Amino acid sequence: MSDGLGSMTLLAVALPVDSFNVVVLMATYVLVALGLHYSFGLLGIVNLAHGEFLLLGAYTVVAVQQATGSVVLGLVLAPVVAGLVGLVVERVVLRGLHERVLDTLLATFGVSVVVRQGLQVLFTANPQQVNDPIGGSVRLAGLNIPWWRAVVVASTIAAVVATALTIRRTSLGLRWRATVRNPELAETLGIVTTRSRAALFGVGSGLAGLTGALLAPLNTLTPQFGTRFLVPAFLVVILGVPGSLGGLVVSGMVLGGALGIMQFQMSSITAQMLVIVLAIVGIRFRDRLVGNWRGRTPRRQRARTADTHP
Amino acid sequence: MTAALELEAVSAGYGRITVVRDVFLEAPMGQITCLLGRNGAGKTTLLRAIMGLLPRTGTVRVAGQDTRGWPGSRVNHAGVAWVPQEDGVIPGLTIAEHFTIASRFTSGVPADEILDWFPVLGERMHQVAHTLSGGERKMLGIAVAMTTRPRLVLLDEPTEGVAPVVVAKLVEVIRAISQQAAVLLVEQNLDTAIATAQRAYVLEQGTVVETGDIQALHASGVLEARLAV
Numbered sequence: 001m002s003d004g005l006g007s008m009t010l011l012a013v014a015l016p017v018d019s020f021n022v023v024v025l026m027a028t029y030v031l032v033a034l035g036l037h038y039s040f041g042l043l044g045i046v047n048l049a050h051g052e053f054l055l056l057g058a059y060t061v062v063a064v065q066q067a068t069g070s071v072v073l074g075l076v077l078a079p080v081v082a083g084l085v086g087l088v089v090e091r092v093v094l095r096g097l098h099e100r101v102l103d104t105l106l107a108t109f110g111v112s113v114v115v116r117q118g119l120q121v122l123f124t125a126n127p128q129q130v131n132d133p134i135g136g137s138v139r140l141a142g143l144n145i146p147w148w149r150a151v152v153v154a155s156t157i158a159a160v161v162a163t164a165l166t167i168r169r170t171s172l173g174l175r176w177r178a179t180v181r182n183p184e185l186a187e188t189l190g191i192v193t194t195r196s197r198a199a200l201f202g203v204g205s206g207l208a209g210l211t212g213a214l215l216a217p218l219n220t221l222t223p224q225f226g227t228r229f230l231v232p233a234f235l236v237v238i239l240g241v242p243g244s245l246g247g248l249v250v251s252g253m254v255l256g257g258a259l260g261i262m263q264f265q266m267s268s269i270t271a272q273m274l275v276i277v278l279a280i281v282g283i284r285f286r287d288r289l290v291g292n293w294r295g296r297t298p299r300r301q302r303a304r305t306a307d308t309h310p
Numbered sequence: 311m312t313a314a315l316e317l318e319a320v321s322a323g324y325g326r327i328t329v330v331r332d333v334f335l336e337a338p339m340g341q342i343t344c345l346l347g348r349n350g351a352g353k354t355t356l357l358r359a360i361m362g363l364l365p366r367t368g369t370v371r372v373a374g375q376d377t378r379g380w381p382g383s384r385v386n387h388a389g390v391a392w393v394p395q396e397d398g399v400i401p402g403l404t405i406a407e408h409f410t411i412a413s414r415f416t417s418g419v420p421a422d423e424i425l426d427w428f429p430v431l432g433e434r435m436h437q438v439a440h441t442l443s444g445g446e447r448k449m450l451g452i453a454v455a456m457t458t459r460p461r462l463v464l465l466d467e468p469t470e471g472v473a474p475v476v477v478a479k480l481v482e483v484i485r486a487i488s489q490q491a492a493v494l495l496v497e498q499n500l501d502t503a504i505a506t507a508q509r510a511y512v513l514e515q516g517t518v519v520e521t522g523d524i525q526a527l528h529a530s531g532v533l534e535a536r537l538a539v
Binding site for chain 2: 171174175177178181182184185186187188189190191192193194
């Protein structure tokens, strides 16, 4: 609990309060949870290495900036690097462990330690800075909007829309949904489910890497950078119902928005504590308040089925 | 007659528990071969082993190809369709999406042709499959399996828990399927099995104890004795 509180405090401190901060925090909460939507929400892997995939993305930007001076190139490469590492982790560590919750938990914890320590060896524990690739801000509707934060918000919207369209509207997404919901039947209908699972984990890792890269210019980076996002990401996914993208967006906006608003009224540490309480209460009473929308049969279909089969 | 499926000394099970032992079996093209046995005899386990869903020993040949080590997807690509006893649909996917998946990996029979068998499905293409009734789910499972244009169809108790009028329809469709493929049918209802199949294998405690022409086995009373009907 204290870890979670500390993590959320760091997350909030990383994004200084201003009028636009509420929106940025809402987007950040959604974005840090989006990669976890793939590995935990869809695949059911309790992915304790999620924060380290963010870290990989952030340090990819650091490395590219140091080598070439280009932050933008780092931003492009970050999801690729994190995604490829995710594919390797899925193939070498996780394949064959799905449905073994405790084993995946231990395995991903091990991955997180290896990645964190590996980056510490490569980059030392000294804080690293990533330059803001745009800089400056714009006044809009009386709000002071830093350009890079606007990019973070826009990227979050784009990532959510791309995820929704891929999963709901493409044949790739159809294969993913089939793999997640009935793997045995999906396999016998010709879907190579091992490939689908690897792709899901790889895309989730890549999205985490992109998240780390986008947040890098707003933070001072150390090898502990990723850990601070782990608890908020899990809270958002669990509150939103694992596997539900719509739920994730709503819960991310609720928790991030609540944090942003409360930070105006009280100390940051109290706001963090209340957000965690809000998440726990929300998880406890979620189904009673809004229904378990994943398992709920639409009213129209329920009526049609009942008519035909009394 | 060409055997679409040949089993030689096949044993399979779950973990260290062997459920099916040393099974020899053939399913010829153009015929319905029935697997009979009491609950727990190993019928479903045998189908899952054929489909590559369980570890096994022995040889499984599909159209002459040894499928040792093949995952279910590769067995499917070789022309085998499986209609499971339960969980025969994918929750959250519409009927249309089931056909899309099935037809994507083969040349695919047009869904309209398949739906002539089950017009009720055609009227609800955008309905989520898990909201269908039990009988409709069985119909969907068979229709989707046939969309892959299989040479061998494994049907696991397709008539279980289905209304009599639907059973008659399913039997009619299974006969039609056998015109273009080999069918290996697991059936608990002996009357339905006798009315549908040409050959029978009777399993007891995982081993084949009787095999032959189903009418002859029925006439001699062997089936009734083995199944304690």
